Amino acid sequence: MAVNKDSSVKSCDFVLFGTMGDLARRKLLPAMYQLDRAGLLHEDTRIVGIARSEMSQEDYVGAVQKALNTFVKETLDQTVAERFIKRLCYYATDFTDPAGFKGLQKILNPNSVMVNYFATPPSIYGAIGNCLKENGLIKADTRVVLEKPIGNDLESSKVINNQVAEYFAEKQIYRIDHYLGKETVQNLVALRFANSLFSSKWDNRTIDHVQITVAEEVGIEGRWGYFDEAGQMRDMIQNHLLQVLSLVAMDPPVNLDADSIRDEKVKVLKSLRPIDQTNIYENTVRGQYTAGFLKGESVPGYLEEEGAKTDSNCETFVAMRVDIDNWRWAGVPFYLRSGKRMPTKHSEIVVHFKNPPHNLYKDLYRDLPANKLTIRLQPHEGVEIQMMNKVPGLDSTTRLQTTKLDLSFSDTFKNERIADAYERLLLECMLGNQALFVRRDEVEQAWTWCDSILNAWEASNEPPKNYPAGSWGPVASVAMITRDNRAWEE
Numbered sequence: 352m353a354v355n356k357d358s359s360v361k362s363c364d365f366v367l368f369g370t371m372g373d374l375a376r377r378k379l380l381p382a383m384y385q386l387d388r389a390g391l392l393h394e395d396t397r398i399v400g401i402a403r404s405e406m407s408q409e410d411y412v413g414a415v416q417k418a419l420n421t422f423v424k425e426t427l428d429q430t431v432a433e434r435f436i437k438r439l440c441y442y443a444t445d446f447t448d449p450a451g452f453k454g455l456q457k458i459l460n461p462n463s464v465m466v467n468y469f470a471t472p473p474s475i476y477g478a479i480g481n482c483l484k485e486n487g488l489i490k491a492d493t494r495v496v497l498e499k500p501i502g503n504d505l506e507s508s509k510v511i512n513n514q515v516a517e518y519f520a521e522k523q524i525y526r527i528d529h530y531l532g533k534e535t536v537q538n539l540v541a542l543r544f545a546n547s548l549f550s551s552k553w554d555n556r557t558i559d560h561v562q563i564t565v566a567e568e569v570g571i572e573g574r575w576g577y578f579d580e581a582g583q584m585r586d587m588i589q590n591h592l593l594q595v596l597s598l599v600a601m602d603p604p605v606n607l608d609a610d611s612i613r614d615e616k617v618k619v620l621k622s623l624r625p626i627d628q629t630n631i632y633e634n635t636v637r638g639q640y641t642a643g644f645l646k647g648e649s650v651p652g653y654l655e656e657e658g659a660k661t662d663s664n665c666e667t668f669v670a671m672r673v674d675i676d677n678w679r680w681a682g683v684p685f686y687l688r689s690g691k692r693m694p695t696k697h698s699e700i701v702v703h704f705k706n707p708p709h710n711l712y713k714d715l716y717r718d719l720p721a722n723k724l725t726i727r728l729q730p731h732e733g734v735e736i737q738m739m740n741k742v743p744g745l746d747s748t749t750r751l752q753t754t755k756l757d758l759s760f761s762d763t764f765k766n767e768r769i770a771d772a773y774e775r776l777l778l779e780c781m782l783g784n785q786a787l788f789v790r791r792d793e794v795e796q797a798w799t800w801c802d803s804i805l806n807a808w809e810a811s812n813e814p815p816k817n818y819p820a821g822s823w824g825p826v827a828s829v830a831m832i833t834r835d836n837r838a839w840e841e
């Protein structure tokens with residue numbers, strides 16, 4: 352496909368701090384390649400990789416080619432790969448040394464928008480900002496992309512955000528939550544607001560409860576040191592699950608502008624009923640996996656993973672009941688569940704509707720099964736509605752059956768490739784659209800709510816409940832939802 356010369360896609364200098372790190376190699380460089388392949392990069396857009404070690408341009412190109420060969424799922428298109436390589440440029444410096452940035456100016460194109468991606472530990476975001484400023488590299492249209500997690504509690508997130516705010520205005524800051532870039536998460540917004548069928552049936556009059564599950568098959572993936580400081584609450588719930596919940600629960604935004612959407616999301620976060628020491632046991636369950644089996648293979652427990660300490664109270668699984676104290680959702684619980692080493696990778700939102708107000712078929716069915724809307728986030732992306740139908744036939748008694756309207760993305764959009772979340776997010780950032788990025792007040796509101804839970808867990812001093820790898824988490828999570836006369840989707 353040809354290079355995009357559309358004036359809306361401006362030329363960018365995409366400055367990738369931490370270009371040899373895991374995230375850059377696995378996600379960011381492949382995403383830029385895919386954007387190039389799709390003709391979505393301006394012909395003058397370049398990728399300036401920055402890292403600490405001295406490396407020749409040739410060696411850098413070799414390292415990027417290796418990353419693309421390893422992490423791009425399809426066979427590389429050689430024409431695109433050659434064009435992509437010409438966009439690359441390498442610069443070596445320590446990110447905390449202002450003197451080391453002196454030569455950067457010469458590399459940058461004065462006509463391009465500078466997009467800085469900090470694929471580094473958040474502890475040095477401020478230092479990088481300082482180096483850029485000291486060297487006069489921050490202009491009004493310069494942007495910065497920050498990776499999650501922003502801090503590990505409200506206080507530390509404020510410190511990081513304040514450091515970045517010394518150098519960049521909020522409109523220049525793009526905080527990544529890659530779930531917001533997933534096709535299916537964006538489709539959730541379209542589903543809600545482009546269909547009157549759902550828009551008028553989206554509140555406590557019609558909906559009984561909502562379940563959001565993000566189950567991962569993987570364990571810690573060699574990241575024990577990072578993960579043990581974070582746990583599933585900080586790694587997944589504080590960001591990805593609360594973002595998805597906000598999109599499910601928010602009121603219609605005035606329009607699709609970044610701040611209109613973010614205003615609505617933050618209102619949801621502000622309405623979350625606090626969970627603290629007084630209600631922590633009824634509303635949360637935390638677990639840690641022990642050795643078990645996944646797809647027939649034996650896998651180690653959390654405490655036996657590479658780099659593990661002998662003891663840790665870190666949770667690898669969280670289940671929780673979340674109540675939203677506002678007009679729309681009063682009395683409608685949201686059940687969230689996320690864990691590592693679950694039987695399969697499986698993420699979905701299931702909206703359980705209420706039973707019909709009157710059962711005309713009570714002679715046949717004491718309880719009619721309720722309608723369910725399932726939004727499959729990954730894999731097998733799609734949307735499914737469970738409903739009752741009459742079984743065709745001349746029988747004297749009507750027979751009903753639950754059936755599914757199933758819109759599978761792979762069947763319905765056969766020729767469309769499902770882009771990786773990072774492709775969408777990098778593109779939006781280069782276009783200057785912040786709608787799919789998280790605003791500071793959202794991050795802080797999410798931390799405020801999560802800190803209360805984390806503090807209550809710490810105060811309780813109770814270890815997480817064990818669950819064998821390859822299971823759906825501790826039995827206590829089943830007990831939690833059963834107490835409400837409901838059951839997890841399996």
Ligand SMILES: NC(=O)C1=CN([C@@H]2O[C@H](COP(=O)(O)OP(=O)(O)OC[C@H]3O[C@@H](n4cnc5c(N)ncnc54)[C@H](OP(=O)(O)O)[C@@H]3O)[C@@H](O)[C@H]2O)C=CC1
Nearest residue numbers: 369371372373374403445446447470471472473498499500
């Ligand atoms: N990996 C992933 O899938 C995800 C990562 N993230 C976040 O993205 C960020 C990057 O993660 P990841 O790629 O895994 O981390 P890595 O440790 O693999 O990469 C970070 C890179 O930053 C470089 N770096 C750190 N400090 C300096 C410095 N002072 N000067 C120069 N280079 C420096 C490191 O270089 P060196 O090797 O020389 O130290 C390294 O190449 C983190 O904030 C992480 O939490 C978020 C979601 C997923």
Ligand SMILES: O=C1O[C@H](COP(=O)(O)O)[C@@H](O)[C@H](O)[C@H]1O
Nearest residue numbers: 499529567569586587591698729
């Ligand atoms: O941010 C993170 O997300 C991944 C899960 O992402 P997905 O797109 O594969 O669902 C998770 O494994 C990782 O621990 C976390 O940091």
